[in-house]
Amino acid sequence: MGSKKRRKKPPALDKDFGQAHTEIKMQLSGNYGQPEVYSATLVDLRRGDAAVLDGIDLPGEDARRLMELGFLPGARVTAGRSAPGGDPRVFQVDGSEIALRRETARRLKVRLSKTPRGK
Amino acid sequence: MSGCSDCASCSVAGVVELPSTPATRTVAVIGPPNSGKTTLFNRLTGLRQKVANFPGVTVEQHTGAAELPDGRSVQLIDLPGVYSLSPRSEDEQIAHDVLTGQRADTPKPEAVLLVLDATNLARHLMLAAPILALGMPTLVVLNMADDLRNRGGRVDLKKLSAELGAPVALVSARQGDGIERVFEFLAGAMPKPAPKELPILQDVPKCRQWAGRVGLQAAYHAPIPPRWTRRLDAVFLHPVAGPLIFLAVVIVIFQSIFSLGDPSKKAVDWLIQHSGNWIASALPASLFRSLLIDGVWKGVGSVVAFLPQVLLLFLFIGILEDSGYLARAALIADRTMAKVGLQGKSFIPLLSAYACAVPAIMSTRTIENKRDRIATILIAPFMTCSARLPVYTLVIAAFITKRRLIGWLLSTQAAAMLGLYLLGFLAAVVTARVLKSSILKSGRTPFLLEMPSYRWPTVQSLGLRLLDRSKVFLRRAGTIILLVTVALWVMTVLPFENGKPVDIEHSLAGTVGHTIEPVIRPLGFNWKIGVGLITAVAARETIVATLGTIYAMDPKSQAQELESALHHDLSPGGAVALLVFFAFAMQCISTIAVVRRETGGWKWPAAQFAYMTVLAYAGAAIAAHVIR
Numbered sequence: 001m002g003s004k005k006r007r008k009k010p011p012a013l014d015k016d017f018g019q020a021h022t023e024i025k026m027q028l029s030g031n032y033g034q035p036e037v038y039s040a041t042l043v044d045l046r047r048g049d050a051a052v053l054d055g056i057d058l059p060g061e062d063a064r065r066l067m068e069l070g071f072l073p074g075a076r077v078t079a080g081r082s083a084p085g086g087d088p089r090v091f092q093v094d095g096s097e098i099a100l101r102r103e104t105a106r107r108l109k110v111r112l113s114k115t116p117r118g119k
Numbered sequence: 120m121s122g123c124s125d126c127a128s129c130s131v132a133g134v135v136e137l138p139s140t141p142a143t144r145t146v147a148v149i150g151p152p153n154s155g156k157t158t159l160f161n162r163l164t165g166l167r168q169k170v171a172n173f174p175g176v177t178v179e180q181h182t183g184a185a186e187l188p189d190g191r192s193v194q195l196i197d198l199p200g201v202y203s204l205s206p207r208s209e210d211e212q213i214a215h216d217v218l219t220g221q222r223a224d225t226p227k228p229e230a231v232l233l234v235l236d237a238t239n240l241a242r243h244l245m246l247a248a249p250i251l252a253l254g255m256p257t258l259v260v261l262n263m264a265d266d267l268r269n270r271g272g273r274v275d276l277k278k279l280s281a282e283l284g285a286p287v288a289l290v291s292a293r294q295g296d297g298i299e300r301v302f303e304f305l306a307g308a309m310p311k312p313a314p315k316e317l318p319i320l321q322d323v324p325k326c327r328q329w330a331g332r333v334g335l336q337a338a339y340h341a342p343i344p345p346r347w348t349r350r351l352d353a354v355f356l357h358p359v360a361g362p363l364i365f366l367a368v369v370i371v372i373f374q375s376i377f378s379l380g381d382p383s384k385k386a387v388d389w390l391i392q393h394s395g396n397w398i399a400s401a402l403p404a405s406l407f408r409s410l411l412i413d414g415v416w417k418g419v420g421s422v423v424a425f426l427p428q429v430l431l432l433f434l435f436i437g438i439l440e441d442s443g444y445l446a447r448a449a450l451i452a453d454r455t456m457a458k459v460g461l462q463g464k465s466f467i468p469l470l471s472a473y474a475c476a477v478p479a480i481m482s483t484r485t486i487e488n489k490r491d492r493i494a495t496i497l498i499a500p501f502m503t504c505s506a507r508l509p510v511y512t513l514v515i516a517a518f519i520t521k522r523r524l525i526g527w528l529l530s531t532q533a534a535a536m537l538g539l540y541l542l543g544f545l546a547a548v549v550t551a552r553v554l555k556s557s558i559l560k561s562g563r564t565p566f567l568l569e570m571p572s573y574r575w576p577t578v579q580s581l582g583l584r585l586l587d588r589s590k591v592f593l594r595r596a597g598t599i600i601l602l603v604t605v606a607l608w609v610m611t612v613l614p615f616e617n618g619k620p621v622d623i624e625h626s627l628a629g630t631v632g633h634t635i636e637p638v639i640r641p642l643g644f645n646w647k648i649g650v651g652l653i654t655a656v657a658a659r660e661t662i663v664a665t666l667g668t669i670y671a672m673d674p675k676s677q678a679q680e681l682e683s684a685l686h687h688d689l690s691p692g693g694a695v696a697l698l699v700f701f702a703f704a705m706q707c708i709s710t711i712a713v714v715r716r717e718t719g720g721w722k723w724p725a726a727q728f729a730y731m732t733v734l735a736y737a738g739a740a741i742a743a744h745v746i747r
Contacts, residue, residue, distance in 0.1 A: 061207065062565050067323040068202040069567060070242050081356040083450045088463075090356070090450070090570055094327075095239040095341060097570035099450050101457075104565035 040112055042091060042105035045079035051110035053077050053093075058107045070094025071108060145194040145226050146185075146305060147218060149250065150234030151243055152200035153571045155262040157181075159234055159292035160197040161583050163301065167192075168583070180225070187306045188299075196228060204249035205321070209489065218253055230256040230309045232301065237261035237289060238272060238342050238572075244330035247283060249320050256309035257285045260301060264291040266572070272342030279337035284313030293577060348443075348572040355447045365451045368444070369470060372435045383427035384505070391420030410608055419601050428505060429478045429592055430585050432471050436482055437584045439467070441576035445485070446568055453566070459548050460555025462488065462566050465495040469547070472502035476710045478588065480717055488566075490559045494551055496714055497727050500705050501547035503540045506659040510701050511539055513663055517682040518694040535698075542702045546734065607654055628653065642700065642736070643693025643743040655706040692746040696739035704735035 045051055053075045056063040070093040071077070080097060082089035087102045100108075148163075150156035161168075164183030181197035198217060199210035206212040213222075220227030233250050235243035240261065250257060261267075261274065267289075280287040286304060290297035318329040355361055395416040402408040439445040445467065453463030464486040472479035479499045486492040503511075515535050522531045610628040622629075624646075632650035639649050647669045651662035663681075670684040689697070705711065705728050714724040 058565065064205075064323055065202075065567060066565070067327075068245070069569065070327075072324050072327055081352055083356070083454055084358050084362050085454055088450060088453050088566065088568070090352075092344075094242045096242065099446075099453075099566075099568040099570060101453070101566045104567075107565075 040110055042077060042079070042089075042100065042108040042110060043102055044112075045077070045110070047079055047081060049112075050076055050078040051112050054109040054111050056108055058104075066104075066108070069098050070096060071098075077108075077110065144230070144305070145196065145228045146230045146232060147196045147198055147228035148232045148234060149198045149214060149218070149246075150200060150260075150262075151202050151236070151246055153569055154200065154234045154236045154243060155292050156200060156234040157197060158577075158580060159232070159260065159262060159290070159301075160195060161580055162292045162295060162298060164195055166583075166586070168587070185302070185305060187302055189306065191306070193305045195232075196225065202246065203320075203323075204246075208487070210487075218250075218255070228255070230258070230304075232258050232260055232304075234260045234262050234292075237263050237267040237274065238270065238345075240274060240339050241331050241334045241341065242327070244333055245323075245326045247333075248317050248326050248329060251283060251285060251312050251315065252317050252320060254311060256311050258301065258304040258309075259283060259285055259287045261287060261289045262292050264289045264296055265294055266291075266345070267342055270342030270345065271340075273338065273340040274334075275338040279333070279339070282315070282333045282336045284315040286310065293574070345572045351573050352447070352570075355444065356450070361447075361451055365448055368439075368448065372432075372470065375431065375435075379431060383431075384424050387424045387427060388420075391416065391424060395420065406612065409612070410605070415601065415605065419597070419604060423593070426589065426592060428474050430589060432474050432478050433482075433585055433588045434581065436467060436471070437581045438576050440485065441574065441580055443571045443573040446570050449568060450570070453568075459551040461494060461551055462486070462491050463568070465491060468495050468499060469502060472499040472504060475504050475506070476500045476502065476707065477592070477713050480710065480713045481588070481591070483717065490555075493718060493723060494554045494559045496717060497554060497723065498547040498551050500707065500710050500727070500731065501543045501550065501703070503543045503702070504659075504707075506707065507539075507701055509660040509663050510655075511536060511698065513666075513682065513685065514694050514698055517686045518689075518691060539698060539702050542699070546703060550730075604657060607657060641743065642696045642739040643690050644697065645688065647688065648693075648697065652700075652706075655701075657706075657708045659701060659706045692743040695746050696743035699742045700735045700739040702735075703731055703738050705731035 039054065040051070042051075053071060053073055055073055056066055056071065058066070072094070075093055078092040080090035080092050083099075088099045089102070089105065090097050090099045091105075148156055148160050160181065160183065163185040167186070168181060168183040183195050183197070184192040185195050186192045196217065198214045201208075201211045201214050204211060204215050204218070206215045216222045217225050218228065218231065231250055231253070233247060235246070247259060259279070261276075267274070274289070276287045276289055288297055288300035288304070290301060292298070318325040320326065355364060395412050398416065399408060399412045402411070436445070439448065449463030449466065451463070452466035456462055456465050465483075467485070468479045468483045470479075471482055476499045479502070480496050483492045483495050483499075486495060515532050519532050519535050524531055524534055607628070610631070611626050613627045624633075628650050629646065631653060632646035635649045635653075636644075636646045639652065644652070647666065650669060651665045654665040655662040666685065667681050670681060670688075685694075711724045711728060714727060715721055718724070
């Protein structure tokens with residue numbers, strides 16, 4: 001809860017690019033064939049990236065709402081298109097497309113077990 | 120029994136013959152949002168529908184009669200779209216209470232039509248668990264059969280029926296395929312569901328696992344993703360083209376409400392005026408004639424004249440919503456709206472409020488978040504609605520000489536008009552910010568927006584929408600507004616002197632105008648404007664008609680046009696004050712009534728009226744003080 005990053009000034013998009021690139025590099029730099037698991041949040045996904053949902057860091061009621069829409073632990077989430085500026089973003093999950101604001105997407109922890117650019 | 124193999128009800132154990140006749144049957148229609156529940160309801164009931172509010176809450180209650188092939192009819196209740204039955208939101212509470220027979224105003228349904236999207240069955244089946252757990256006779260309606268087929272999906276109905284212990288029908292509510300199965304269920308012996316092992320309802324992951332297993336057993340083959348939706352989203356959600364299209368849509372709606380709505384409003388106005396005069400000429404001059412023509416006909420008529428604009432707006436909203444574009448528009452607008460503390464779904468209602476706050480407030484139903492919805496309702500009347508235009512036009516024409524500011528692009532009068540639009544908009548933005556950072560703070564409730572697949576809107580669904588809205592609108596014009604206009608008319612003719620009504624200055628309305636004169640004097644208004652302000656509480660543009668009557672009856676200004684009469688009667692400061700007052704004040708009985716209806720009580724409309732009146736008074740007082 002207290003992990004609010006007070007870095008609102010630099011454009012948020014740049015920050016994301018940075019993180020995603022780091023992750024690609026890490027994966028490319030070794031561990032051939034081994035399913036390496038990285039933890040991240042939905043915000044870190046770029047369009048076309050898929051990940052497995054790990055947990056929802058939100059109060060019970062809100063988490064339930066998200067789960068009813070298909071955001072269940074273990075579900076595969078793919079990042080889709082977004083509004084101009086990247087917020088909110090549409091996510092494909094369990095056969096539907098749900099748009100989440102960045103502030104919500106940040107609370108959904110995912111495991112990146114595949115190549116982030118993969119289908 | 121031809122229906123047996125189709126609806127698979129025979130494979131279900133424990134068929135119970137219900138003693139009641141279908142004529143008295145009440146059946147609830149329930150399903151998740153975007154399952155096509157309302158389309159099915161429309162298909163089954165057609166024009167035999169009624170809309171009302173569930174008493175005390177903001178949820179709308181649609182009931183209708185489905186006529187069976189044999190001539191009998193079944194009462195259907197269209198419940199709000201919900202993902203689960205655990206009563207957390209108002210919608211879920213209503214659905215839960217109706218289904219369990221806990222609402223005194225609604226009879227407990229005998230059976231349930233559970234509508235699920237066949238193209239997204241695994242997730243939608245989650246709602247089957249709590250519904251089947253009720254133990255009521257249930258028909259599981261898998262809707263969107265056409266989409267399922269076209270996109271290569273499959274499901275074994277018999278196996279699904281056996282898994283669920285309830286009959287299943289695969290239909291396309293849009294095209295009418297398979298609807299006869301639903302009628303067969305409604306007409307026949309509605310079987311109670313066979314007891315099956317259901318998951319713990321509170322545990323969402325368990326429910327989803329159960330739904331997945333049921334889908335697997337029923338050989339459910341999910342269809343491929345909708346190709347056209349992806350293609351259209353590539354355009355509508357394109358980083359550059361998307362916002363441009365959004366802007367174009369907004370401009371087209373805004374422009375047509377003015378360019379198409381205004382002439383049709385004038386046509387209705389003309390019709391009312393002339394039919395009024397025609398009736399007047401057929402009646403002998405009497406008080407009764409005056410009541411009928413000046414009170415009822417023209418009073419109620421001035422409100423009915425807004426019907427074309429209201430319908431036009433709802434036609435646009437209907438097309439946007441049914442086609443699936445509204446969700447994309449909300450997505451694009453969300454970031455901008457978030458800056459004032461609101462969300463994307465508030466955008467369309469606020470845009471609509473430029474035409475009329477009444478349909479705008481009705482259209483806030485698309486906002487699920489209750490606090491955001493109330494905030495949107497509270498700021499909507501600040502948007503410059505079309506009823507303010509006649510007032511603005513009159514005062515601006517009377518006081519501002521037409522001069523060019525920027526070539527032919529902008530005249531002084533147009534600039535004044537633009538300034539008034541801006542003034543209302545600023546009041547709305549500031550109010551929204553204040554509300555959303557204080558009493559209506561949404562807190563952490565996440566913003567969730569489901570993107571439905573694009574679909575062609577059907578003529579039937581659009582037609583029924585417009586019919587619904589006209590009924591709601593006209594019913595109000597025929598009740599509250601009728602009452603107020605008659606009361607106003609009575610005030611202008613009472614008291615009697617020698618068996619005849621006195622002139623308007625000494626009438627009850629005139630007396631009230633004189634009484635409030637000390638209060639409105641600081642704003643630069645005299646008693647005549649005061650009477651106008653009182654009548655404008657019914658509807659803003661009434662002040663134009665009222666002033667017309669008063670100046671026409673006053674011997675001093677009898678010969679003058681309304682504009683020059685007003686020019687001589689009001690100081691420039693008073694004129695600006697009048698404009699500011701109209702920009703801020705909530706002078707519209709229809710809006711007050713619709714806010715009461717939509718918020719389910721007098722608390723919000725009362726607070727809103729008080730706030731806007733205080734703001735209007737203060738603003739006008741400052742304006743009158745600064746400009747002399």
